[in-house]
Amino acid sequence: MSEQKQTPSSSERRVVIAGAGMAGVQTAVALREQGFTGPVTLIGAEPHQPYDRPPLSKAVLLGKAEDSAFDVDFAALDIDLRLGVEVTALRAADHEVDTERGPVPYDVLVVATGAHPLTLPGSEGVPGVHLLRTLDDAVRLGPVLERRHDVVVVGAGWIGAEFATAAREAGCAVTVVEAADRPLAGALPAEVTAPMRAWYAESGADLLTGARVAHLAPGEVRLSDGRVLPADAVVVGIGARPATDWLTGSGAALDPGGALTADDRLRTSLPDVYAVGDCASFPSARYGERLLVHHWDNALQGPRTVAADILGAAPEPYDPVPYFWSEQFGRxxxxxxxxxxADTLLWRGDPADAAWSVLWLREGTPVALLAVGRPRDLAQGRRLIEQRVPVDPVRAADPSVPLKAAVR
Incomplete structure (x- = not known):
């Protein structure tokens, strides 16, 4: 009789995590916190100790901090941390991932490879063109701010606004070029972003909307309308794409945007393979559609669901209320x-003032909230969204009424 291969128990299985950003690190930590005692291997492409990304566009960029390394003792948690190792392929049938240093076997694989920033066509090889996604990117940009260069920022999204804020704080001349007709066009409605245009002027930055880059050359940016902008440095912030190219040929199901299609436990279409963070989309019963959330809070929350499912704890379906924040132009x-x-938009306060909020309702129930300088609105609104609590729209539109007091 041939010997049958025994399936290891949940506590003995080898868990390999591909990606050592927030999502990967938190998955490793959550496994230990929830009682997993088996081997955990965390593979990171960068050589640096795993670090948090939000400070890169703030403290690290401005030289107020050297890095933003996570305060995690990987050795004490018995986590095998392998840095400077890039995963190159997944062979699901063999339960192995290929890396530059050879194959790594797994019983359970967690894909947490994040996202890559989009590059501007024609920017490859042009001196002075930068991205802002990694610690190395922030370090390279530090001298740009120190020398108070003329800077052109391509993209008026969240990253573009945050970098423009830091560059103006450092004393740089800043021009922001945005192809759409307003800042944050891909994230928020026109009426909500309209007041934000003034933030750029107040800070001393020039915002050019409806402007497209036609050509990049050392020291200048040429726009499609013929204008030429002086540019000692160009910072591109036009979005990001899930870092899943290495999964080509693996059989893993991807959505049209390139994200791994995870289920409500963050399991992928492949056996024993999970996906978490910026590289994965998940079905939201709350919102009735599949969501791809490229924000810090998603990378913090998702790992808890993954760890619980690996341990067989039958977690609640993963269906968070997405959350993020941004610090820009003093706000x-x-x-x-x-x-x-949403079918209704309510303003709470005058957008010409320093603090205001916008509340979105669907059939009288809050589904989203944007708060500018009103953290109490955010905290109370977030709870109402999570609990699906209807509100009185008249009271909810009164900024003097706490949102929790506007409950119907």
Whole structure:
């Protein structure tokens, strides 16, 4: 009789995590916190100790901090941390991932490879063109700010606004070029972003909307309308794409945007393979559509679901209220929820003032909230969204009424 291969118990299985950003690190930590005692291997492409990304566009960029390494003792947690190792392929049938240093076997694989920033066509090889996604990117940009260069930022999204803020704080001359007709065009409705245009002027930055880059050359940016902008440095912030190219040929199901299509436990289409963070989309019963959330909070929350499912703890379906924040032009901007299917928009306060909020409702129930300098609105609104609590729209539109007091 041939010997049958025994399936290892949940505590003995080898868990390999591909990606050592927030999602990967938190998955490793969550496994240990929830009692997993088997081997855990965390593979990171960068040589640096795993670090947090939000400070890169703030403290690290401005030289107020050397790095933003996570305060995690990987040795004490018995996590095998392999840095400077890039995963190159997945062979699901063999339960192995290929890396530059050879194959790594797994019983359970967690894909947490994040996202790659999009590059501007024609920018390859042009001196002075930068991205801002990694610690090395922030370090390279530090001298640009120190020398108070003329800077052109391509893209008026979240990253573009945050970098423009830091560059103006450092004393750089800043021009922001945005192809759409307004800042944050891909994230928020026109009426909500309209007041934000003034933030750029107040800070001393020039915002050019409806402007497209036609050509990049050392020291200048040429726009499609013929204008030429002086540019000692160009910073490109036009979005990101899930880092899943290495999965080509693996059989893993991807959505049209290139993200791994995970289920409500963050399991992929491949056996024993999970996906978490910026590289994965998941079905939201709350919002009735599949979501791809490229934000810090998603990379913090998802790992808890993954760890619980690996341990067989039958977690609740993963269906968070998305949340993120941004610090730009002296303002603290927070957003919770997903407003795509909203039927009502309520203003709380005058957008000409320093603090205001916008609340989105669907059939009288809050589904999203944007708060500018009103953290209490965000905290209370987020709870109402999570609990699906209807509100009185008249009271909810009164900025003097706490949102929790506007409950119907």
């Amino acid at each position: 603290f901007v927070q957003y919770a929820g997903h407003h795509a299917a």
